[in-house]
Amino acid sequence: MFFQVLLSLAVAASPPAPRSHAEDVLRTQCLLWAADPKNAWALAHGVKTLGPSFLASDGRKAIDVIFHDFLLRNTLPDGGAGPGAPYGFLRYSADGTPIEPHTNLNAKALVDDAKMPLTTRLAGPWGPITLQQLVDSAKAGFRHSPQSPEYWRDVGWTLGLFAVTHKPGATWKANDGTVVNLDQVFDDALTELERATADLEQGLEQHLPQVDKRKQGVYAHSCGGLHFVQGVLSWARHPAVKKKWGKRLDDQIAIHFYRLESERRQYEAAYQQTLTSMPQYKVQVLVQMVKFYGHWLETDAHFRDDFGWKPTAAQLQDINRAKAFLDIAVRALEEDHTLERMLELKKTQKQVYLDLIGDSCHAAHGLEAFP
Numbered sequence: 001m002f003f004q005v006l007l008s009l010a011v012a013a014s015p016p017a018p019r020s021h022a023e024d025v026l027r028t029q030c031l032l033w034a035a036d037p038k039n040a041w042a043l044a045h046g047v048k049t050l051g052p053s054f055l056a057s058d059g060r061k062a063i064d065v066i067f068h069d070f071l072l073r074n075t076l077p078d079g080g081a082g083p084g085a086p087y088g089f090l091r092y093s094a095d096g097t098p099i100e101p102h103t104n105l106n107a108k109a110l111v112d113d114a115k116m117p118l119t120t121r122l123a124g125p126w127g128p129i130t131l132q133q134l135v136d137s138a139k140a141g142f143r144h145s146p147q148s149p150e151y152w153r154d155v156g157w158t159l160g161l162f163a164v165t166h167k168p169g170a171t172w173k174a175n176d177g178t179v180v181n182l183d184q185v186f187d188d189a190l191t192e193l194e195r196a197t198a199d200l201e202q203g204l205e206q207h208l209p210q211v212d213k214r215k216q217g218v219y220a221h222s223c224g225g226l227h228f229v230q231g232v233l234s235w236a237r238h239p240a241v242k243k244k245w246g247k248r249l250d251d252q253i254a255i256h257f258y259r260l261e262s263e264r265r266q267y268e269a270a271y272q273q274t275l276t277s278m279p280q281y282k283v284q285v286l287v288q289m290v291k292f293y294g295h296w297l298e299t300d301a302h303f304r305d306d307f308g309w310k311p312t313a314a315q316l317q318d319i320n321r322a323k324a325f326l327d328i329a330v331r332a333l334e335e336d337h338t339l340e341r342m343l344e345l346k347k348t349q350k351q352v353y354l355d356l357i358g359d360s361c362h363a364a365h366g367l368e369a370f371p
Contacts, residue, residue, distance in 0.1 A: 022327040035054075044066060046062055071124050073126060074087075108158070112163075135161065143178070152196070160227075210265045210266060224291075227295075237307050289329035297323065300369070
């Protein structure tokens with residue numbers, strides 16, 4: 001018994017696994033460049049990856065900057081025209097800097113990813129507001145529009161927020177008087193995800209080496225639709241939903257793992273082309289690799305943490321392959337001195353600059369989940 005106690009103490013005192021080179025580089029990139037107090041979207045990515053104590057470069061907590069400097073309030077009884085939510089953010093600032101380009105991205109980052117309690121009080125420009133009030137605002141302004149492709153491209157973050165704050169059977173009346181049935185919303189979302197991944201499912205069933213990305217289906221979404229995948233399947237955190245969806249959930253996990261090799265082949269081909277005939281696109285291809293592998297690993301972590309998925313031996317091999325592919329892309333960016341040219345990129349290739357912030361945070365988050 002004495003030796004068992006000593007062994008337990010030794011295990012508890014053992015240091016955490018050392019970070020990989022790629023994770024160190026990406027965390028540093030996130031720490032430095034997501035701290036811009038003029039960029040609420042970047043700050044939210046910093047918070048989701050580095051936690052609620054993450055500081056903006058002006059010394060304030062990032063969460064305080066997001067709320068005090070960017071949150072808007074509509075005091076009309078119905079929330080006003082448009083979304084109808086009493087609180088919210090603009091999508092972009094006047095100069096095109098992202099604030100909340102996807103509805104409820106900021107709230108989802110704080111509540112779901114950073115695990116901040118709903119009772120957390122933050123300082124809005126008019127006074128204190130809690131995260132629960134922000135969630136209630138999202139509910140009031142929610143409009144379920146399953147016939148709209150644009151709705152599905154934007155709703156993934158809202159689904160993730162609702163999944164972590166509500167249980168099956170939840171209903172409410174939105175500001176326009178519509179009754180929202182959350183079970184129906186998520187059932188519709190799973191059906192849409194199945195439609196959007198039909199090409200990939202066919203490729204998997206036919207053992208095709210790859211399914212070309214042509215902005216079809218899930219590839220019409222930002223970040224390859226992986227935020228949509230995360231948002232939809234996060235509802236399976238509830239045992240009754242996981243049981244109800246059953247094989248449909250398993251099929252989506254299989255499709256997700258099929259994507260790794262399918263997309264690796266396409267990124268590798270694109271990268272080889274930049275080396276032989278299109279060098280001007282080298283950085284963009286490397287950044288897209290970081291985006292995909294980072295989001296792919298992060299999605300695996302959601303599967304595990306949201307509904308208890310346990311990878312098979314083959315899936316663990318794929319996770320390790322994705323980590324290796326990500327490491328190669330990061331080292332190539334370092335070799336090209338890309339990360340040293342952020343200020344230049346901000347002026348000359350702003351989307352690449354923004355991707356190197358957001359995708360570094362996502363990729364660091366994904367690597368942290370699988371040390």
